[in-house]
Amino acid sequence: MNVIRLANDRPSVKDDFPVFAANEGLVYLDSGATAQKPISVLDRMDHFYRYANATVHRGVYRLSADATDAFEAARKTVADFINAEAREIIFVRGATEGLNLLADCLGRSDLLKAGDAVIVSELEHHANIVPWQLLRDGRGIELRVCPISEEGGLDMAALEALLADGKVKLVSVTHIANATGTVVPVKEVSRLARAKGAMVAIDGCQAVSHRPVDVRDLDVDFYVFSAHKLYGPTGTGVLFGRYELLEKLPPYQGGGAMITTVTFEKTEFAPPPQRFEAGTPDIVGVLGLAAAIDYVNGLGWDWIAAHEAAVMAHGEAVLRAIPGVTILPAGPERASIFSILVEGIHPHDLGTILDNHDVAVRAGSHCAQPLLAKYNCYATVRASVGVYNEAADFDRLAAGIKSAQKLFGKGA
Known part of the structure; x- marks a missing residue:
């Protein structure tokens, strides 16, 4: 390599x-x-498929155990990259799936109920609009839109006004707008949301390749991004969630790897993050993401x-x-x-x-x-x-x- x-x-x-x-x-x-x-990402992915290919979390033989170790080491690399815990990192197909997972699971939990409000902004990518519209239409939440200022930034006074009645349970906004490059003051968004008891979710697709992201310092509950905008492969992404919130969410999909026991009468689900990672993951994509993070850190x-x-x-x-x-x-x-x-x-x-x-x-x-x-x-x-x-x-x-x-x- x-x-x-x-x-x-x-x-x-x-x-x-x-x-x-x-x-x-x-x-x-x-x-x-x-x-x-970069070549380091391509080499890492090629090396796995050529010389180390095996499934993860299942086999007792050496090749599978090595693949599992590499996969979980990549999870730790991602966690360190954004100052999270490894158990707070969920691997998904991309930020779009991460936001859909979040909307669907919140909508089936006690954290977001009919009549509660979610705020998005005029800056958003469709992936941070449509899932919340689906939740509005299917589950009865209220969707509020924070406008932008004449100068193109997020209107923070308008955001504070939208939060005022205490009905908002989640603010979900971009970190950097993909159409204009607008940088949203996430820490201030979090401060305003926290003051009213609302959770905060951030679409970080355009941010993670351009600036360090510290989810603790930003004080956010959820943060999503895609590997392919971070010099990694397509088809791989990350959803960070505070562990105490992830524990309260139901699974997104059912299948292998996300369970502890299954009978025809009842299924017991695994704890996060495995609860949200049904089926065989994109192993090589995750390894490619970790290699991309290593590359960025090297620069x-x-x-x-x-x-x-x-x-x-x-x-x-x-x-x-x-x-x-x-x-x-x-x-x-x-x-x-x-x-x-x-x-x-x-x-x-x-x-x-x-x-x-x-x-x-x-x-x-x-x-x-x-x-x-x-x-x-x-x-x-x-x-x-x-x-x-x-x-x-x-x-x-x-x-x-x-x-x-x-x-x-x-x-x-």
Whole structure:
């Protein structure tokens, strides 16, 4: 397996990502959708399938015992990454499944009953809207929506007002908005929610690859994220839950591994986290996630923060210098994402033209239709950065935009 090399050992972090060697000249600005994978992650997954493949939690033979040890060590790696306990980490297919699991299990528990209210915000990905709508329609909860300010940040005064009557039992909001890069002040959200006795759930998909996350310091009850936005594989994700709350939740699915005993008369369920992990898990995906965390830790948060801040500052300056380009607002703090409109050019057309310049961006609604509707648009071009991006990537993006403007007769 490869040894992780620190970023200052060579000119570019791109050296660690095989996709760039295979696609010469590629500018990849779609990490908000899915991040590229370093060789250390690919090697870890390949090694397991080639030389160590066995199921976990079942076999008494050495290969299975070794796989179980590696799987549970990965759980500890994830827990340490967000300052949680290993028993508080539930492996799921992604943040979407984590949020659906949470909504479904809360709705069948005593923690959330008909007539109780849940707050989401206008910043949310559909995965943090639709599960709560399903719970509203099926179980009779009330769904409240916290607006954003004119500057694009979460309206904290409005949040406090929505909490005032004491009916809210859960506030579920994003950490960083996937469509605009808005950073939500999670600690303040938690403080306001706690004052009214409400639980707090956070969608951390866009946060975990850009900043350290400490669930104890943030004082949250639940936190979800996906491996593939953290330089890991698709199909794997994490739901963190405070253990004392997880113990109160019923299972999400039934099957093997989540039970202690089964008869035709009664089933006794395993304690968390096994209670929520029915069936054979995505073992290699979990190992890939742990390898991705090792990679990020190897780079170091100080380096990541400084590098991405420099890239984002250059990107903003370059984009704002182009006539006809509008950047959707992000409030007091923006992280890793620009969502842009170019006057007279449909985002899908712009995305296609940029692809002809080997610049990969996302064009569409970004699974955030209510947020884009707030800005009277139904699609944008989104440029989102990762550790492998460089300031020059935004120069290439700007050149592609200007080329599109000329093609549409909009350029200078």
